[in-house]
Amino acid sequence: MNEATLAPDSLAAERDDAFRRLAWLSTVDHKKIGILYLLTALVFFVAGGVEAIFIRLQLAVPNNTLLSPETYNALFTLHGTTMIFLVAMPALFGLANYFVPLQIGARDMAFPRLNAFSFWVVPMGGILLHLSLLSGSAPSMGWFAYAPLSEKAYSSQLGVDYWALSLFVLGIGSVGTSINIIATVLCLRAPGMTLRRVPLFTWMNFVNSFIVILALPVLNAGLAMLLIDRRLDAHFFMPSGGGSAILWQHIFWAFGHPEVYIVAVPAFGIISEIIPVFSRKPIFGYEFVAASTVAIAILSLGVWAHHMFTVGMGRTADLFFVVSSMLIAIPTGVKVLNWTATLLHGRIQFKTPMLFAIAALVQFLCGGLTGISHAMAALDWQTKNSYFLVAHFHFVIVGLIVFMIMGGLAYWLPKITGRMLSERIGKWTFWLMTIGFNMTFIIQHFLGFAGMPRRVYTYPDLPGWAWMNMVSTIGVFFMTAASLLLVWNIVASLLWGKPAGDNPWDAWTLEWATTSPPPHENFHELPPIRGRRPLWDYANPDRPDPVVGPVHAVEPAPPDKTKSAVLLFIFSETGFFLVLILAFLFYNSTPQPGPGPKELDLLKTGLFSLCLFASSFTLWRSEVGEHNRDNGSMIRWLAATLVLGGVFIIGQGLEYWGLFKSGVAVNTNLFATTFFTLTGFHGLHVCIGLIALAIVLGFAVGGEFKHRPSVALKAVGYYWHFVDVVWVLVLTVVYILPRLR
Amino acid sequence: MKTLLLSGWTSNPAAVLCCAAGAALYFVLFGASRRAWFLAAAEAVVLLALASPVNALADGYLFSAHMLQHILLLLVAPPLLLASLPPTVSFPMHPVAGWLAGVGAMWFWHAPALCDAAAASRPIHAVQTLSLLALGSAFWLQILAPCESRRLRPLPAVLYLFTACTACSVLGIILTFSPVTICSRYMHPVDRLGIAGLLNGWGMTMNRDQQIGGLLMWVPMCFLYLCAIFSQFARWYGERDAEPTI
Numbered sequence: 001m002n003e004a005t006l007a008p009d010s011l012a013a014e015r016d017d018a019f020r021r022l023a024w025l026s027t028v029d030h031k032k033i034g035i036l037y038l039l040t041a042l043v044f045f046v047a048g049g050v051e052a053i054f055i056r057l058q059l060a061v062p063n064n065t066l067l068s069p070e071t072y073n074a075l076f077t078l079h080g081t082t083m084i085f086l087v088a089m090p091a092l093f094g095l096a097n098y099f100v101p102l103q104i105g106a107r108d109m110a111f112p113r114l115n116a117f118s119f120w121v122v123p124m125g126g127i128l129l130h131l132s133l134l135s136g137s138a139p140s141m142g143w144f145a146y147a148p149l150s151e152k153a154y155s156s157q158l159g160v161d162y163w164a165l166s167l168f169v170l171g172i173g174s175v176g177t178s179i180n181i182i183a184t185v186l187c188l189r190a191p192g193m194t195l196r197r198v199p200l201f202t203w204m205n206f207v208n209s210f211i212v213i214l215a216l217p218v219l220n221a222g223l224a225m226l227l228i229d230r231r232l233d234a235h236f237f238m239p240s241g242g243g244s245a246i247l248w249q250h251i252f253w254a255f256g257h258p259e260v261y262i263v264a265v266p267a268f269g270i271i272s273e274i275i276p277v278f279s280r281k282p283i284f285g286y287e288f289v290a291a292s293t294v295a296i297a298i299l300s301l302g303v304w305a306h307h308m309f310t311v312g313m314g315r316t317a318d319l320f321f322v323v324s325s326m327l328i329a330i331p332t333g334v335k336v337l338n339w340t341a342t343l344l345h346g347r348i349q350f351k352t353p354m355l356f357a358i359a360a361l362v363q364f365l366c367g368g369l370t371g372i373s374h375a376m377a378a379l380d381w382q383t384k385n386s387y388f389l390v391a392h393f394h395f396v397i398v399g400l401i402v403f404m405i406m407g408g409l410a411y412w413l414p415k416i417t418g419r420m421l422s423e424r425i426g427k428w429t430f431w432l433m434t435i436g437f438n439m440t441f442i443i444q445h446f447l448g449f450a451g452m453p454r455r456v457y458t459y460p461d462l463p464g465w466a467w468m469n470m471v472s473t474i475g476v477f478f479m480t481a482a483s484l485l486l487v488w489n490i491v492a493s494l495l496w497g498k499p500a501g502d503n504p505w506d507a508w509t510l511e512w513a514t515t516s517p518p519p520h521e522n523f524h525e526l527p528p529i530r531g532r533r534p535l536w537d538y539a540n541p542d543r544p545d546p547v548v549g550p551v552h553a554v555e556p557a558p559p560d561k562t563k564s565a566v567l568l569f570i571f572s573e574t575g576f577f578l579v580l581i582l583a584f585l586f587y588n589s590t591p592q593p594g595p596g597p598k599e600l601d602l603l604k605t606g607l608f609s610l611c612l613f614a615s616s617f618t619l620w621r622s623e624v625g626e627h628n629r630d631n632g633s634m635i636r637w638l639a640a641t642l643v644l645g646g647v648f649i650i651g652q653g654l655e656y657w658g659l660f661k662s663g664v665a666v667n668t669n670l671f672a673t674t675f676f677t678l679t680g681f682h683g684l685h686v687c688i689g690l691i692a693l694a695i696v697l698g699f700a701v702g703g704e705f706k707h708r709p710s711v712a713l714k715a716v717g718y719y720w721h722f723v724d725v726v727w728v729l730v731l732t733v734v735y736i737l738p739r740l741r
Numbered sequence: 742m743k744t745l746l747l748s749g750w751t752s753n754p755a756a757v758l759c760c761a762a763g764a765a766l767y768f769v770l771f772g773a774s775r776r777a778w779f780l781a782a783a784e785a786v787v788l789l790a791l792a793s794p795v796n797a798l799a800d801g802y803l804f805s806a807h808m809l810q811h812i813l814l815l816l817v818a819p820p821l822l823l824a825s826l827p828p829t830v831s832f833p834m835h836p837v838a839g840w841l842a843g844v845g846a847m848w849f850w851h852a853p854a855l856c857d858a859a860a861a862s863r864p865i866h867a868v869q870t871l872s873l874l875a876l877g878s879a880f881w882l883q884i885l886a887p888c889e890s891r892r893l894r895p896l897p898a899v900l901y902l903f904t905a906c907t908a909c910s911v912l913g914i915i916l917t918f919s920p921v922t923i924c925s926r927y928m929h930p931v932d933r934l935g936i937a938g939l940l941n942g943w944g945m946t947m948n949r950d951q952q953i954g955g956l957l958m959w960v961p962m963c964f965l966y967l968c969a970i971f972s973q974f975a976r977w978y979g980e981r982d983a984e985p986t987i
Contacts, residue, residue, distance in 0.1 A: 195896070196978065250918075291974040298903060298967055302910055302959065316949050317917065320956040327964075550981060578911065589921045740854070 028112035030097050031518065033119045035416065037094025038409075040122050042487070044086035047130075049483060051079040053476055056440070060473035062461035072457035073140035074159075078129070080143030081163065084259065085170050086126050088397070091405045092266040093118075093177050096205045099412060100181055102511035102518060103202045105190025105526045110183035110561045114176050121173035125166045132162035139163035142455065144256065145226070147237030147248040152230045161230055164223045171216040171223075178209035179568045187561040190510070192529030196549045199509045199532065200289055204269035207293045208262060213572040214301060215258035221579035222251035228677060233667040236583070242670050246311060247586065251579060253304035261300040264396065265293060267404035268335060271357050274411050275339050277507045278354035279346025282533060282545065285338045292331035299328045309377040310384050318377040325375035332368055336361065351505070352426030356407030359434050363399030367392060370445070385455075388448025394441045406433065406486060413490065414504050418516040419497030425489040429482045436478025443468045443475075508533035566715040570722045573685070577726050580681060581733055584674040588738065594669035595662075597738035601655065608651025609731055612686070615644035616724045619693075619717050626713050631706055634713070638697045641720070645690045652683050675734060682723070682730055689723050692716045745936050749794030755867065756791040760784040771827050779825035786818040791870065797934060801860065803945065804927045805953035811873060812957065815846055816965050819877035826887040836883050836893060840901060843880025844908040846873055847958070851912060853923050860926035880905070884969060895977035899970050906966035913959025917952050924951075 024032060054075050058067040067075070097119075101109055109115045132138050137157030141150045150160050185198065185206045198206070225236040226248070235241025237248040276283045283289060306325040309318055339361055348354065370392040374380045383389060406429070414420050447468045452459060459465060503512040513535055514523050527538040530547045537544040588597065618640040625633030659665075659672075666676040696712050699705065705713070767780050789795060790813040798806035850859060850869055859869040883893045883901060893901055916923055928947055930937065 287974070287978040291971060291978075294899070294970065294974065295967060298906065298963070298970070301907075302963055314949065314952060316952045317956060320960045324960050582911070582915065585915065586918070586920070589919060 026116075028108075028116045029520065030101050030109045030112065030115060031416075031522075033115050034094045034096075034098030036119055037090045037097055037122070040119075040126070041087050041091035041094060041405075044082050044090070044126055045483070048079050048082035048087055049480065051075045051082065053480065055079060056473040056476045058457065059459070059469050061470065062459055062466050064458050067457065069457045070140060073142075074138035076455070076457075077139045077142055077163070081129060081139070081167070082126075083397070084143065084263070085167060086122065086129070088263040088401055088405070089170075089174060090122050092263060092401075093174070095270070095405075095408050095412065096181055096201075096266060097177070098416065099511055100202050100205055101184060101188070102415075102514070102522060103199045103509050104185060104188065104193050105510050105523060105529070106184060106188035107522050109180050110187055111180050111565065114565075115180050118173040118176035118180065121169045121176075125170035125173065128162055128169065129166035132159040135159070135162065144252055145248075146252075147226070147229075147243075147245040148239065150226060150248075151238050152233070153238070153240075161227065164227050164230075168220055168223045168227075171220045174216050175213050175569075175572050178212035179565050179572070181205055181209045182213075182568055183561045183565045186564055187558040189558070190526050190529060191555070193510075194549055194555065197529060197532050200272035200283065200286065201266075201269035201509075203290050204265050204272070204293050207297050208265040208269075211258045211262050211265070211297050211300060213568055214575050215255045215262065217572050217576035218251060218579050219255035219259075221576050221583075222248060222255070224681070225251075225583065225677065228666065228673065234673040234677075235667070235670060236587075236673060242587075242592065244586070246308075247583065249308055249311060250304070253307040254301075254579075255304075257304040257307060258300045260393075260396065261296055263401050265296065267360070267401045268293065270404045270408040270411070271339060271360060273507075273509070274353045274357040274407055275342050275361075277411075277505050278349045278351055278357070279343050280349070281342055281346045282508075282536075283338065284341035284344075285334075286532060288334050289338050292334040295331035296328060299324065299331070303328065306375055306377075306380070309380045322375055322377050326372060329368065329372050329375075336365055336368070351410075352421070352423060352430055353407045353411035353505075355427065355430045356403050356410060359430070360400050360403040360407065363395055363403065363437070367395030367399055370395065383448055385453050386448035387444040387452045387454055390454045391441045391444035391448060394444070398437055398441070403433070403437075406430075409486070409490075411505070412511075413493070414500035415511055415516045415518070417490075417494055417497070418500055419493045420500050420504060421489050421493045421497065425485055425492070429485045429489060432478045432485065433482035436475045436480075436482060439475030439478060440472045441475070443471050447472070503535065508536040510534060513538075560711050562711045562715045563718065566718045570718060573722065573726075577678075577681070577729075580674075580678045581729060584678050584733055587670040587674050592669045592671040594671065595659075595664045596671050597675075597734060599662075599664075600675075600735055601658070602735050602739070605651065605655060605731070605735055608648050608655075609727060611644045611651070612648040612724055612727055615641045615648070616721050618644060619720055623713060623717055626705065626709075631700065631703070634705070635697065635700050638693065638700060638713070642690060642693055642697060645686060645693070645720075649683060649686055649690070652679065652686075678730060678734065682726055685723050685726070689716070689720045693720065745794050745797070745934065745939060748934060749797035749936075751792055751796050751800070753788075753792040753796065756788060756870075760787060767825070774827070776825045776827065779821050783818045783821035783825060786813050786821060787874070790814050790818070801926060801933075802930045802936070802940065804924050804950045805957060807860070807924070807927075808954040808957045811847070811850070812962055812965075814870060814873040815843070815877040815880075816962065818874060819881045820885050820969075822874075822878060823881055823885040823887060828887050828889065831886065831888045831891055832882060833891075834879055834882050836897070836901060839879050839883040840905060842876040844905050846876035846880075847909055847912055851916070851923060853925070856924040857926050860924060884973070895973045895980075898973045902966045902970050902973070906963045909962050909966075910959050913955045913957075913962070916955025917959060919951070919955070922947065922951065923954075927951075 024036065027033060027036075054067060055072070058064050058072055097109065097115065101107070129139075135158045137159040139145075139155070139159035139162065141155055141160060145160065145163065148154055185195075185202060189195075189198070195203075225234075228234045229236050229238060229243075235243040237243050237245050239245055272283055272289055303321060303325045305313060305317060305321040309321070343358075370388070374383065374389065374392060410421060410426055447465065448454075450462070450464050450468070452462075452465055452469075459469075500516045502515055504516075505512070510523075510526065510529075511518075513527055527534045530551075531537060531545040532548055533545050618637045622634050622637035622641060625631075625635075625637055656676075664672050666673055693716055696716050699710075699712065704710070764780065764784065767777065771777075790810045795806050795809055795813075799810045850856060850873070859865045882891075884898055886892045892898070922928060927950060
């Protein structure tokens with residue numbers, strides 16, 4: 001909020017100062033932050049890679065004793081968590097951070113400070129995760145943390161707590177980045193760069209950010225519940241206390257399945273940039289590639305249960321999820337066909353980025369096909385717990401995503417560093433990686449068919465298992481060599497690389513219209529934008545691309561970025577509260593033994609609720625005052641809002657106190673657990689809203705809004721009204737519905 | 742099975758009369774045109790929901806059939822109805838009101854008390870049917886208003902449909918995984934048509950029936966919304982001059 005009130009020149013002065021002192025630590029420049037993201041991903045890639053090497057060394061021969069079972073479990077958990085949350089997501093966010101603003105001709109992200117915050121929580125999350133090692137108890141329950149194994153009774157040490165906290169802060173950072181990306185794409189596009197003309201990498205990051213802001217809060221709600229179980233002795237996921245371990249699986253996969261797409265969709269975006277440039281053709285069927293991304297985004301949110309066919313949801317539920325999961329193959333197939341059609345009749349240049357893209361295309365096709373086999377519940381029952389599944393998801397996550405991160409680096413590093421990478425070393429990297437990857441993972445399909453279960457630290461010497469595992473392990477060393485070569489290539493290019501020039505690949509999107517590396521303000525001037533390939537149009541004025549969208553349209557003013565961001569944040573919070581409300585409904589659908597909703601004092605709470613609802617009214621009056629430029633009225637009504645909100649919080653406190661006195665605590669029974677969790681998180685949000693309102697009030701009293709209009713009050717207002725609406729739902733679900741039964 | 746398909750057709754004079762009156766009114770007001778085929782399709786869907794074996798099953802036997810009825814009345818018939826109207830017709834309606842109408846209809850009628858009441862009483866059932874059609878029309882008006890300029894712009898329309906899809910999915914999730922019975926009327930069906938044996942043969946139990954109902958609302962309904970979302974993208978990318986861009 002403060003940011004909108006600062007003048008741009010004071011920001012710039014502050015920035016210059018920061019540059020001199022702690023340029024990289026205090027930077028808010030999207031390009032530097034992008035690089036920091038990539039470097040962080042690299043550091044954790046080394047960690048996750050070493051973990052993978054040890055896992056494969058342990059599995060290289062049967063009955064191996066290199067690692068103890070405990071160490072193996074810890075490495076296997078850390079490998080999964082690190083590679084997803086600390087490698088794939090930061091690397092892709094880093095590329096998005098660097099290139100989305102460049103591709104749309106913007107000067108920076110919409111919220112540079114939020115951007116810096118979102119980045120810095122990544123190292124913090126990584127450190128939290130690895131602090132568990134110092135506490136002498138790495139998490140060892142798998143990256144999926146299935147309850148009740150992840151509960152205190154079975155993992156009594158601190159590892160799981162560190163793991164959960166780490167993912168929690170990483171989730172907050174990811175939501176921050178995604179809100180930022182959406183606001184940037186919505187509000188900061190250069191003149192002429194309509195949403196119909198944005199490059200596919202930008203479009204896919206835009207769509208992807210919606211999945212992030214909807215899916216990550218679901219995980220965070222689950223993590224909060226897990227931590228409440230572990231630290232406050234509640235029983236959300238403990239069957240012994242009436243909880244449901246299956247609910248954890250639902251929550252985890254309701255996040256976990258979209259998560260696959262959260263890392264895959266940006267990779268699709270990179271392919272969609274590289275293939276046309278190195279085929280010397282515009283992308284085939286831009287509209288289909290773009291719209292199918294939306295289909296993937298929507299479908300990905302509703303099909304998580306296919307991860308749970310073997311849990312026993314019943315044949316009916318299985319059947320529906322078989323069908324819906326298979327449907328995802330359609331939009332993904334549309335994409336694969338469009339990329340292939342782009343290659344067709346193209347003048348293909350087999351440069352390093354293109355090689356990675358082609359390999360990723362083929363490998364993703366294989367991973368997708370084995371994915372369809374897992375969508376069939378009957379087959380899934382046979383293969384789910386085997387190495388066939390390990391092979392499947394590594395084909396997607398490594399075969400597509402890691403390959404495309406490497407391809408993206410080969411494509412864009414010349415822009416970032418201003419120097420070319422060596423093609424020769426690049427090709428070596430590619431071939432070592434491709435051979436190593438396929439050696440490691442193709443054979444695992446057969447290991448799965450031969451019956452080798454996954455998630456085991458060693459295995460007996462059954463026919464065929466030993467040599468297949470050995471082949472798989474040898475492959476890892478090819479990939480290790482490829483990774484070392486990639487790092488060497490980057491170092492060598494920084495030291496001795498040829499200057500890249502503005503546009504080494506003769507590409508067509510705006511990031512290539514500026515110098516390499518781009519100046520601080522990104523662009524001195526932009527070419528006219530009338531289609532999807534502005535640089536092509538600029539270089540070929542005699543045969544430009546057809547204009548995309550209406551030619552003479554008047555473009556509406558972009559939405560206000562602060563309001564958009566708050567609305568997106570609310571969107572995200574809705575997901576969080578939805579999980580908590582559904583959990584309440586689920587656990588209280590049949591009365592729990594012990595205290596229940598009927599013991600709550602509806603009358604008292606109702607009165608305090610009236611205060612909260614009245615505060616929405618007073619806030620609206622304050623907004624009217626602001627609109628009429630009546631500072632006094634605005635301040636009075638705002639103060640009234642704060643008082644009413646404060647009274648509500650006091651009322652909540654009294655209710656809690658009454659419950660504590662009568663011996664009801666968060667671990668008493670599931671009603672108490674869900675009640676305190678839901679109302680507690682709501683109360684926390686009310687407090688945050690109060691702090692935000694108090695800050696706005698402070699600015700208003702200081703005369704900050706007298707001279708120029710500000711969106712601060714309006715934006716905080718959205719949040720406050722949202723908190724009130726949530727309370728309407730909570731009041732209904734917690735206090736009123738149970739009385740009607 | 743055969744019995745069900747043959748004798749399951751209920752003579753629903755009220756529905757037939759309403760359809761006939763609707764058709765007559767349509768021809769008086771707008772005359773015959775090719776758009777009238779959409780009206781015919783809409784009425785066919787309404788009759789499918791209210792007079793066919795779907796209705797027989799929904800009437801006390803199966804919660805899932807009742808859900809299918811809802812989907813037909815809320816999501817299939819109204820768009821067809823709107824498509825049949827000439828562009829001169831216009832109803833002003835705020836998008837938020839439209840959204841609340843479409844989503845609220847589903848949530849409202851699946852509150853356990855109301856669900857039972859509608860299944861038990863004829864007049865309430867009639868009110869339910871009419872309200873589903875009306876609220877469905879209010880919802881789809883934002884997407885398919887007869888007058889083009891009254892429709893939502895494509896990207897806001899995508900958001901409108903996507904959030905509606907999510908809101909209905911949440912209800913579907915609740916119905917699917919709910920440990921309690923939503924509509925207790927369906928617990929002890931009175932076997933008027935002699936098809937209880939058939940349903941047992943399908944392996945239909947109370948729990949499974951409610952699960953199918955919830956899943957119908959969750960999965961296929963989302964596909965309807967998804968198709969509508971695609972039509973919006975087609976409209977957006979197909980836009981040429983003389984329209985404002987977003």
